[in-house]
Amino acid sequence: MKRLFIFYLLFISIQINADELLTLHGNAIQGGILIGNVHETVEKIFLDSEEIPISENEFIIGFDRDEKLRHILTLVLENGEMETIKFFISKREYVTQRIDGIPAKYLEEPTEEELITRIESESDTLKKTRKKLYKNSNIYFENFSIPVENGKVTGIFGSNRILNGIPISPHNGYDIAASEGTEIKAMSTGLVALTGNYFYNGKFVLIDHGSGLSSIYIHMSRICVEKGDYIIKGDKIGEVGSTGRSTGNHLHWGVGWRDKKIDPGLILNNKKIFLTLKKY
Numbered sequence: 022m023k024r025l026f027i028f029y030l031l032f033i034s035i036q037i038n039a040d041e042l043l044t045l046h047g048n049a050i051q052g053g054i055l056i057g058n059v060h061e062t063v064e065k066i067f068l069d070s071e072e073i074p075i076s077e078n079e080f081i082i083g084f085d086r087d088e089k090l091r092h093i094l095t096l097v098l099e100n101g102e103m104e105t106i107k108f109f110i111s112k113r114e115y116v117t118q119r120i121d122g123i124p125a126k127y128l129e130e131p132t133e134e135e136l137i138t139r140i141e142s143e144s145d146t147l148k149k150t151r152k153k154l155y156k157n158s159n160i161y162f163e164n165f166s167i168p169v170e171n172g173k174v175t176g177i178f179g180s181n182r183i184l185n186g187i188p189i190s191p192h193n194g195y196d197i198a199a200s201e202g203t204e205i206k207a208m209s210t211g212l213v214a215l216t217g218n219y220f221y222n223g224k225f226v227l228i229d230h231g232s233g234l235s236s237i238y239i240h241m242s243r244i245c246v247e248k249g250d251y252i253i254k255g256d257k258i259g260e261v262g263s264t265g266r267s268t269g270n271h272l273h274w275g276v277g278w279r280d281k282k283i284d285p286g287l288i289l290n291n292k293k294i295f296l297t298l299k300k301y
């Protein structure tokens with residue numbers, strides 16, 4: 022019944038009025054995604070000069086934390102005609118989070134050779150897996166939901182972090198604190214691309230939602246899925262923990278589109294119509 026309902030939603034989402042060539046909805050802002058629906062006469066789409074795959078008249082584009090603001094979308098129609106749309110995304114202001122008194126062991130970079138080799142190999146596996154999923158042009162996602170309900174948000178996307186007075190890289194996800202064992206649910210439908218127990222991430226699950234969109238859930242106490250599993254939005258994939266480099270029980274939830282870092286907080290609210298292009 023659940024599956025049927027999701028396919029019904031998918032069917033609804035690909036409807037586009039006969040007089041429209043393109044609708045884009047979502048957040049046209051740094052860290053946001055836009056989901057587009059195109060008329061069946063649209064054969065190809067390019068964002069700037071990069072071709073974006075279309076799956077059943079639907080496509081997705083995303084913008085990095087510090088993405089440039091001006092973009093061009095080009096539609097190539099089946100009769101060979103082209104439509105070009107120039108648009109701007111909004112600039113974000115990111116907060117600065119200062120945390121003092123963190124025990125040094127949580128901040129020190131490992132020096133043992135064995136550990137360095139392990140970290141490099143884990144980072145390499147993750148990078149290769151992500152690269153592979155950029156090429157999957159299917160779309161599995163439909164809508165999105167928060168992976169941990171009733172948790173406390175302790176870290177937001179994009180914030181500049183100063184730990185014990187030392188600036189580190191900006192936070193690229195969403196932290197939700199909850200007690201150990203709290204259910205973690207998939208934010209949307211997709212395929213499990215990778216799981217593991219890594220030095221920094223601890224126990225984690227990476228999900229391929231199709232067309233370059235991915236989500237990662239890290240520091241889990243327990244992983245409940247395996248690579249290759251087809252997961253429906255809301256399915257339990259693991260439990261909250263503090264494995265890897267973590268100072269307490271929480272989920273770090275990250276979202277990516279290709280190699281860009283997307284704000285998980287924004288995709289929960291992405292229904293807003295940004296642009297509609299009528300046929301002439």
Ligand SMILES: [Zn+2]
Pocket residue numbers: 176192194195196272273274
């Ligand atoms: Zn985090």
